[in-house]
Amino acid sequence: MEIVFGRPKALTKVEFHYCPGCTHGIIHRLVAEIIDELAIQGKSIGIASVGCSVMAYDYFAVDMIQAAHGRAPAVATAVKRVHPESVVFSYQGDGDLAAIGTAEIVHAAARGENITVIFVNNGTYGMTSGQMAPTTLIGQKCTTCPEGRDPGRAGYPIRMSELLATLDGATYISRESVHTPARINSAKKAIRKAFEVQLRKEGFSLVEILSTCPINWGLNPVDSLKRVEDEMVPFYPLGEIKKCREV
Amino acid sequence: MEKVLMKGNEALAESAIRAGCRYYFGYPITPQSEIPEYLSKRMPQVGGVFLQAESEVAAINMVYGAAAAGARTMTSSSSLGISLKLEGISYIAAAELPCVIVNIMRGGPGLGGIQPAQSDYFQATKGGGHGDYRLIVYAPSSVQELADMTYQAFDIADMYRNPVMILGDGLLGQMMEQVELPEFKENKLIKTADKSWAATGTKESRPPNIFNTLYLDPEKLEELNLALFEKYKAIESREVRAEEYMTADADLLLVAYGITARIVKTAIDEARKKGIKAGLMRPITLWPFPKALANQLSAQVKCILTVEMSQGQLIEDVCLAVGRRVPVHFYGRVGGMIPSVEAVYHEICRYAGMKDDALLELDAGIRYTYAEV
Amino acid sequence: MDQRVVISGFGGQGIMSMAQLIVYAGMMDGKNVSWVPSYGPEMRGGTAYCNLVVSDMKIGSPVVTKPNTLIVMNLPSLIKFEKSLVPNGLLLMNSSIISQRPARNDIRPYGIKINDLAVELGNLRTANMIMLGAYVELTKAVSDDSVFASIKKVLGGAKKELVSLNIDAFKLGAKSVHAMCAKI
Numbered sequence: 001m002e003i004v005f006g007r008p009k010a011l012t013k014v015e016f017h018y019c020p021g022c023t024h025g026i027i028h029r030l031v032a033e034i035i036d037e038l039a040i041q042g043k044s045i046g047i048a049s050v051g052c053s054v055m056a057y058d059y060f061a062v063d064m065i066q067a068a069h070g071r072a073p074a075v076a077t078a079v080k081r082v083h084p085e086s087v088v089f090s091y092q093g094d095g096d097l098a099a100i101g102t103a104e105i106v107h108a109a110a111r112g113e114n115i116t117v118i119f120v121n122n123g124t125y126g127m128t129s130g131q132m133a134p135t136t137l138i139g140q141k142c143t144t145c146p147e148g149r150d151p152g153r154a155g156y157p158i159r160m161s162e163l164l165a166t167l168d169g170a171t172y173i174s175r176e177s178v179h180t181p182a183r184i185n186s187a188k189k190a191i192r193k194a195f196e197v198q199l200r201k202e203g204f205s206l207v208e209i210l211s212t213c214p215i216n217w218g219l220n221p222v223d224s225l226k227r228v229e230d231e232m233v234p235f236y237p238l239g240e241i242k243k244c245r246e247v
Numbered sequence: 248m249e250k251v252l253m254k255g256n257e258a259l260a261e262s263a264i265r266a267g268c269r270y271y272f273g274y275p276i277t278p279q280s281e282i283p284e285y286l287s288k289r290m291p292q293v294g295g296v297f298l299q300a301e302s303e304v305a306a307i308n309m310v311y312g313a314a315a316a317g318a319r320t321m322t323s324s325s326s327l328g329i330s331l332k333l334e335g336i337s338y339i340a341a342a343e344l345p346c347v348i349v350n351i352m353r354g355g356p357g358l359g360g361i362q363p364a365q366s367d368y369f370q371a372t373k374g375g376g377h378g379d380y381r382l383i384v385y386a387p388s389s390v391q392e393l394a395d396m397t398y399q400a401f402d403i404a405d406m407y408r409n410p411v412m413i414l415g416d417g418l419l420g421q422m423m424e425q426v427e428l429p430e431f432k433e434n435k436l437i438k439t440a441d442k443s444w445a446a447t448g449t450k451e452s453r454p455p456n457i458f459n460t461l462y463l464d465p466e467k468l469e470e471l472n473l474a475l476f477e478k479y480k481a482i483e484s485r486e487v488r489a490e491e492y493m494t495a496d497a498d499l500l501l502v503a504y505g506i507t508a509r510i511v512k513t514a515i516d517e518a519r520k521k522g523i524k525a526g527l528m529r530p531i532t533l534w535p536f537p538k539a540l541a542n543q544l545s546a547q548v549k550c551i552l553t554v555e556m557s558q559g560q561l562i563e564d565v566c567l568a569v570g571r572r573v574p575v576h577f578y579g580r581v582g583g584m585i586p587s588v589e590a591v592y593h594e595i596c597r598y599a600g601m602k603d604d605a606l607l608e609l610d611a612g613i614r615y616t617y618a619e620v
Numbered sequence: 621m622d623q624r625v626v627i628s629g630f631g632g633q634g635i636m637s638m639a640q641l642i643v644y645a646g647m648m649d650g651k652n653v654s655w656v657p658s659y660g661p662e663m664r665g666g667t668a669y670c671n672l673v674v675s676d677m678k679i680g681s682p683v684v685t686k687p688n689t690l691i692v693m694n695l696p697s698l699i700k701f702e703k704s705l706v707p708n709g710l711l712l713m714n715s716s717i718i719s720q721r722p723a724r725n726d727i728r729p730y731g732i733k734i735n736d737l738a739v740e741l742g743n744l745r746t747a748n749m750i751m752l753g754a755y756v757e758l759t760k761a762v763s764d765d766s767v768f769a770s771i772k773k774v775l776g777g778a779k780k781e782l783v784s785l786n787i788d789a790f791k792l793g794a795k796s797v798h799a800m801c802a803k804i
Contacts, residue, residue: 042451045316048459057457063446065315066459068338071308074300078312078320079446081296082270086448104308107301252644252653278659361659422682423640423655425647506682513680587685 008032010041012061021214021221024052026178027120028059030188031091034195035062044087045079047072049101051093052126070101073108076115087198089116094135095125098160105164112169112203116194119160122211123232130216134158137235142216157235161208165242171203172244175236177210179228183238190240197244205244210236248427255390256281256420258428259349259413260289262394263321266401267432268347269295270320272309274302274328277361278417279351282323303328307335307348314344315458317445319401323349325417326367327358329375336410337376341460341471343478345404347397348382349413351420354583362583363417365505368560371414372534379472381479382412383486384533386504390424396531398429407482414533416556418506418585482535489537490529491544493519497526499599500548502541502565503555504530507586511554514591523599530561538568545569550598554591555579562617575617586612621651621676623761624684626701628669629693629714634748639670641752641774645766646674654682667696674761691755693734693748695720702727712755712797714747721800730758731800737792746789753793764790 007013010032018024035041041062048056050069057064067075072090080088097105097119108115124142125131132142132149135157139148149157165173172194176187187209194205210232212224219227253261260282263271271290273283283299290297300306306322313320324332329350339346350371354364369375371384383403385396393415400411446456462468492512494500503511508529518525528544530537541564545551550573553562559577566575578594580586590610596602625642629635636657643653656671671684690705691712692698698718705711707726716735732754738747749771756762771786 041449043448045446045448047312054461057459061449061455063449063456064458065312065446066457066461067311068308068334071304071311071335074305074308075312075315077298078270078272078309078318079316081298082313082316082318083447103301104305107305250647252640252647252655417659418656418683421657421659423643423653424679424682425653509679510681510683516680585683587683588681589685 008036010035010044010061012059014058016059017055018052019215021212021224022052023178023211024120026184027118027187027209027211028056030178030184030191031089031118032060033188034191037192038195038199040087040195040199043085044089045083047076047079047088047090049090049092049096051096053091053093053120054127056091070096070099071104072096073101073104073113073115073117077108077111077113080113080115084114087116087195089118089195091118092120093126094119094121094123094133094160098134098158105160106167109164109167109170109204109206112171114198114201114203116198117206118191119206119208120211121160121208121236122213123157124213124216126213126216130213135160137231159236161206161241164206169204170206170242172197172205173208173242174240175208175210175238177228177233177238179210179212179225193244202244250425250427252423253390253426254281254421254423255393255415256351257285258390258394258426259397259415260285261428262397263347263401264289264293264295265429265431266319266398268319268321268401269293270313270318271296272298272300272306272313272320272322274300274306274324276325276328278353278363278420279323279325279349281420282349303331304335307332307339310346310348311335311339311342311344314339314346315342315446317442317447321347321349323351325351325353326355326364329367329370333370333376336382337378337380338460339410340380340382341378342458343408344410344458345401345408346410347400347404347413348410349397349415352414352416354581360583361417363419363506363556363585364581364583365416365507365556366558366560366581367414368533368555368557371412372536372564380475381482381534382410383407383482383535384412384414386414386531386533387419388505388508388529390419390422390426393419394426394428403486407478409478409482414505416506486532487535487537487539488531489540490531491540492527492529494526494528494544497524497544498548499523499525499595500544500551501525501527501595502530502551502553502561503527504533504561507554507556510586510588511591513588514595517588517592518595518599521596521601523595523601525595525599533561536564536568538564541565541568545572548573550574550576552576552578552594552598554586554594556585557581558613559615559617566617577613577615577617579613580611581613584611621674621761623672623674623689623759624687625672625689625691626669626684626687626704627672627691627693628667628697628701631666631668633668633693634745635668635670635693637774638748638752639672641767641770642755642762643672643674644770644773645762648766648769649762651675651762652677652679654679656682656684667700669697669701689755689759691751692718693751694718698722710758712751712758714751715800729800730754730797732793732797734793737796738789741785741789741792743785746786749786749789750793750796753790754797756790757794757797
């Protein structure tokens, strides 16, 4: 009998530590499937960040480097410079990439570093249990904005993908989501394109993926997926923001 | 080998290239900017990478990445820039990655000034960043030593898989002296050095190599710390280096490092002309500190005088090494001022019990006795 | 031989390069040498000074607080450094722009109108080479041949006319320097 569905080779056998209903697991799987499909497992080097995905080094069956908070693009830059023929990707959350690591992501993109960034945006600091993130929506309640985010006091959420897309060094940028099967398929296509951009040595690629955090949002998994559609997508529109050359 | 005339910063940079360093990441800051400037020109000539990072923070994390990828790599900065790098240095030490970090010190605290200082001794030798870790710290005192120690630092870093710091100062970095540059080493990156541990891609022929400094299980984190402790003990037993100058019959011991040690040597020469038996112990490795030598020398002298361009940092290691056997005095200039030969000579005369009328007027500076017996 | 020299003047008067030529020549002669610049945020103007040592012995302190030769290219430098010169030390002054005489009478002052001579030679920028010639003539700290070789090395092969102009300036300095009386 033919096996038509199984664990991607690029994922280890380690069970994810992610909370029930969190979509990090889906995103990990998509990245691993693309690594398998492009047959790049042996030459991939991943950079884990700080946040919920800190233990990505346990899950991807490739060489992995865990970076300090926000610094994954700097680490990835150097690894790619040392091994230009390898495939280097960072996997970062919104606290990591859009707050403490803004300098590193902006300058890696501006230099047109030939790396791929998987940017998971759930609008909160998940690992430290639900504090306000730079991506937290106006009015959204967090443990450090218990009355809801007030722009008068906490400013406005940042659309990182749009911001990065203004940089000449950025080649491919897309915002995706994984809250429906159709969106999952679209996200996978975008991740594939991003890695292909790197394989063609065309420069910096980033896929932002809207993700859920049921525990810290105080919602059940199903309502969390609905919230992505109803509240996040209107502020963070989906689709390719900077298109790459079609091959 | 032909002698050339070079600035300290440039000799250091050329020496790094000759040691096989092909990946440099830095950010401009006086008084070390000649290092990135020189390497921006030289690295492309030898097929290496020079990258001017967006910050010192990014630069040290690039070093982390390049070291994990198996390359010989270096960054350089000055004092406040090193403060920014400390988080990354702690990660590099925890992940046991080899690299060379250069600090060409300037006066602080805060933004401070751009003139030479030695006020980052604590930062370099006592951690600086968080957690229990050690850097191997070399303190060159000439342009020749800047070149030689940088050259050797890469081998020592690889041998122990530990970051090595070159602790110089603005005077050493800016001055020119004749120097014999070391021979070119075979480009050792990945190819010849045993770096099977590096992140190179698994080629699907081995399990993944993982660089991680997160250990949520305290037993595992203790294991890491115990392993580091064993490594540091081994370094302490093997890598201590110091120079002695006129110590054989000395009854007054001076302790100084780096450029200050040379000022002290000239002052000792003057004192010897007056019959004062002064000698110098110059730590070449600040960590590991030459404890045993300091202790041994303290048995033969009446007192010790440390001279530093700080409020007194090295003096603490001297006191720890000699206990309360003899009084340990301090003389120092701070904020970018350099102790003069005359001032040090004067201090020697004072502690030797000699009166010199020409020296009644005390030079500026900080003076105290650390440990009254 | 142990030359401990301070050279001081305005930024842009060629202090650093003149000092570099001395230590370069000293190195070629087999001496120990060191060169310590003042460095600051300003790139031009301001006061620039340089400590240099040319010695038969190993150099301890490269910082020169008590020079045995002081070369001053402008008046502020004379005022700032005159006191530091050792007794019987050599003072070389740019008397084109320093009309004042030194205050001390326990030193050996020499004057040379380097700016005027440089203009006569057709290039004001050779003033530092004229001073260099005067210094070497008086001290014999380094050999003329090593100075010429250093000039060639520093200026490079591409600028032949510039090399000979600088060597001419050096020779002019050697023959134009004269002792001056201290202020009475």
